[in-house]
Amino acid sequence: MSKTLKIGIIGSGGIAAAHVNAYKTRDDVEIVAVADVVPGKAAEFIDRMGLTSAKPYEDHRKLLEEDLDGVSVCTPNVAHHQTSVDALNAGKNVLVEKPMSVTLEQAIEMVEASKRNNKMLTVGFQPRYDPNMVLLKNLVQSGELGKVYYVQTGGGRRRGMPGGTFIRKDLAGAGALADIGCYSLDMALNALGYPKPLTVSAYSSNHFGTNPLYHPQADQFDVEDFGVAMVRFENDVVLNFKISWAMHMDSLGPTLFLGTDAGLKVLPAGQGPWSGVWDGRVGSITMFHDIQGHHTESPIPLQEHRVNLFHEKVYAFIDAIKEGKPAPIPGEQILRNQAIIDGILRSAALRREVDIEIPNI
Numbered sequence: 639m640s641k642t643l644k645i646g647i648i649g650s651g652g653i654a655a656a657h658v659n660a661y662k663t664r665d666d667v668e669i670v671a672v673a674d675v676v677p678g679k680a681a682e683f684i685d686r687m688g689l690t691s692a693k694p695y696e697d698h699r700k701l702l703e704e705d706l707d708g709v710s711v712c713t714p715n716v717a718h719h720q721t722s723v724d725a726l727n728a729g730k731n732v733l734v735e736k737p738m739s740v741t742l743e744q745a746i747e748m749v750e751a752s753k754r755n756n757k758m759l760t761v762g763f764q765p766r767y768d769p770n771m772v773l774l775k776n777l778v779q780s781g782e783l784g785k786v787y788y789v790q791t792g793g794g795r796r797r798g799m800p801g802g803t804f805i806r807k808d809l810a811g812a813g814a815l816a817d818i819g820c821y822s823l824d825m826a827l828n829a830l831g832y833p834k835p836l837t838v839s840a841y842s843s844n845h846f847g848t849n850p851l852y853h854p855q856a857d858q859f860d861v862e863d864f865g866v867a868m869v870r871f872e873n874d875v876v877l878n879f880k881i882s883w884a885m886h887m888d889s890l891g892p893t894l895f896l897g898t899d900a901g902l903k904v905l906p907a908g909q910g911p912w913s914g915v916w917d918g919r920v921g922s923i924t925m926f927h928d929i930q931g932h933h934t935e936s937p938i939p940l941q942e943h944r945v946n947l948f949h950e951k952v953y954a955f956i957d958a959i960k961e962g963k964p965a966p967i968p969g970e971q972i973l974r975n976q977a978i979i980d981g982i983l984r985s986a987a988l989r990r991e992v993d994i995e996i997p998n999i
């Protein structure tokens with residue numbers, strides 16, 4: 639019989655339930671501990687989720703004294719860094735929710751802890767498990783587009799501002815960038831093979847979140863609800879990135895990959911005011927190219943599937959632990975995603991272009 643993996647959950651709010659629901663579908667996994675800083679919350683979660691053999695803790699460091707193969711870090715963004723570093727130092731593998739961290743420095747420390755302790759650090763970008771996201775990457779990597787020199791991505795909601803911890807800088811670190819921007823960055827960068835970012839020139843604002851007309855917690859809102867950036871990468875590629883939680887517009891446009899031989903227009907799946915921000919599935923991919931001198935638009939057939947993206951991300955973590963495989967979405971790679979967000983926040987604050995410096999770890 640295969641070994642039963644022992645898993646701990648740090649942070650028992652909304653997304654922790656999605657992790658637990660995925661773990662519970664596996665008979666080779668046992669959730670043995672849950673930690674939440676709010677007194678009583680972990681015990682209530684254990685009860686509600688039917689985790690009969692799990693122990694509750696308030697301090698994640700106590701949870702880490704348990705014999706665990708891995709932990710899911712499901713805290714608000716600001717706590718991702720310390721809980722992940724502590725878990726890695728305690729010899730546990732880590733699946734951390736997105737965004738990886740709040741600052742680039744924190745992301746670097748997380749990767750260093752992973753390497754130092756020879757433990758896995760993987761980041762929870764579930765859209766990666768959409769087979770059509772894999773198709774998109776294969777198309778971009780196939781060479782059919784020629785040299786890809788420009789990518790445009792991001793997403794915009796006309797009205798789609800969350801509340802709670804997401805709108806407070808002390809808990810979330812950033813707003814729309816951290817909540818949804820990191821997804822579109824991951825899609826674009828993953829398709830390109832995660833090139834190294836060099837510079838960024840950015841702007842951000844929060845005209846909607848701070849206005850009581852648009853947000854019921856406007857008095858607590860101190861993150862950005864809009865961001866736009868021009869990012870330069872190694873190998874002469876540029877990214878035009880834009881993200882919005884709220885605006886007087888229906889869309890900030892499709893995701894585009896421009897190559898010297900062909901271009902791709904990519905639209906997300908789903909409809910409704912909270913959709914269109916690349917936290918789910920690919921809706922359509924169209925290739926623009928010339929055939930015998932004729933301007934041609936070819937819809938790329940998508941794979942119909944019923945893949946549960948959230949389950950797949952948890953399974954990828956479990957299977958990597960069991961099979962001793964590398965992290966499915968490695969911290970070293972997502973460091974570059976975090977470096978861009980960090981650069982956007984710095985550039986927007988300074989109102990000028992800034993360099994992005996990523997050490998070789």
Ligand SMILES: NC(=O)c1ccc[n+]([C@@H]2O[C@H](COP(=O)([O-])OP(=O)(O)OC[C@H]3O[C@@H](n4cnc5c(N)ncnc54)[C@H](O)[C@@H]3O)[C@@H](O)[C@H]2O)c1
Pocket residue numbers: 648649650651652653654673674675676679696698712713714715717721735736737762764802803816817917
């Ligand atoms: N992948 C996705 O689709 C997705 C969706 C939503 C949220 N998220 C991410 O998941 C994370 C959590 O979001 P949420 O909506 O579940 O938030 P939440 O506020 O509902 O839950 C977070 C929980 O963590 C607890 N907590 C805070 N600091 C802690 C610490 N140091 N140790 C232990 N517990 C701590 C809080 O008390 C709270 O119960 C965020 O980083 C968010 O970006 C991912």
